[in-house]
Amino acid sequence: MDDTIITIKDLNVAYQDKPALWHINLDIRKNGRTAIVGPNGAGKSTMIKTMMKLIRPVSGRIEIDGRTDKGVLKNIAYVPQKGEVNWDFPATVLDVVLMGRYVHKGWIKRPQKKDREIALEALKTMKMEAFCDRQISELSGGQRQRAFLARAIAQDADIYVMDEPLQGIDITTENLIMDVIRKLQTEGKTFIVVHHQLNTVKEYFDHVVIMNKTIIADGPTDAVFTGENIEKAYREKGVSV
Ligand SMILES: Nc1ncnc2c1ncn2[C@@H]1O[C@H](COP(=O)(O)OP(=O)(O)OP(=O)(O)O)[C@@H](O)[C@H]1O
Secondary structure, X not given: XXXXXXXXXXXXXEEOOEEEEEEEEEEEEOOOEEEEEOXXXXXXXXXXXXXXXXXXXXXXXXXXXXXXXXXXXXXXXXXXXXXXXXXXXXXXXXXXXXXXXXXXXXXXXXXXXXXXXXXXXXXHHOOOHHHOOOEHHHOOHHXXXXXXXXXXXXXXXXXXXXXXXXXXXXXXXXXXXXXXXHHHHHOOOEEEEEOOOHHHHHHHXXXXXXEEOEEEEEEEHHHHOOHHHHHHHHHHHXXXX
C-alpha cells in the first residue's frame, strides 16, 4: 500500500524465554500521527525498540519504506523514554542537539558551521535557544524533552518514533510539542508515539494502535478508539474506562 511507511509482519519478541510480543501484524500510515496505547507492560516500548533494531526479534519482519537494512534508521529520529537517558552525562544542550547531525556525518567528523546553524534553528523551534550552553543535568523535565525533540528535528528524518514524549512535562511544553508535531506533519513527516493519556488520544492523534502483547485494533482514531477496544486491551489490568 502506498500510504504505508512501516509494515510489521508476524513479529514475535521474547526476553529470555518470556514472550513480550506475539503475532504482531501492523501497517503504519505514512504522514500520520499514530499513537501506540496499551497498559503498562503491554510491549509498546519493546515494539518500537524492535523497529529501531535495538532488540532482535525471535521471528518476523519489519519493513521501513520497503527496506529492512540498518541504513534506513538514518531516516528515523528516535526519542527514547526520559528514564533511559543518562542525564548526568556532561554535555550541553547544543551538544545533545548536534548529535542529531551525526547520522549524516559519522562520529569522527566535527560538526561544521551548517550543522550548528541547523541545531540552533531546531532549538529555536523548541523555544530553547537561550539554554544552548546549559548542562543537560540542569534542565527541568519539560526542558529535557524539548532538547530531545530539537535533536530529532536537527536529524531531519522523515519518521519520528517517540517513547512517551509527553510523560511528566508541563502543559506549556506539551502544547508546544503537539504544535511542532502538527506542523512537521504538514511538511510530510510521520509520527509514531507511545502515549499514556487516553483522554488526549482523539485530540492529538489521527491514527491509533491499541495493543496488549498483540494488536487489539489499529486504524483511524475515530473508527478504532472505542470503549470496547480500550476495554479489551486494559481489561486484564482492571482499568475502568
Ligand atoms: N530488558 C528486559 N528484560 C526482560 N524483560 C523485559 C525487558 N524490558 C521489558 N521487559 C518486559 O517485557 C514486557 C513489555 O515491556 P515494555 O516496556 O515493552 O512495555 P510497555 O508497554 O512499554 O510498558 P510501560 O507502559 O510500563 O512503559 C514487560 O513485561 C516487561 O517487564
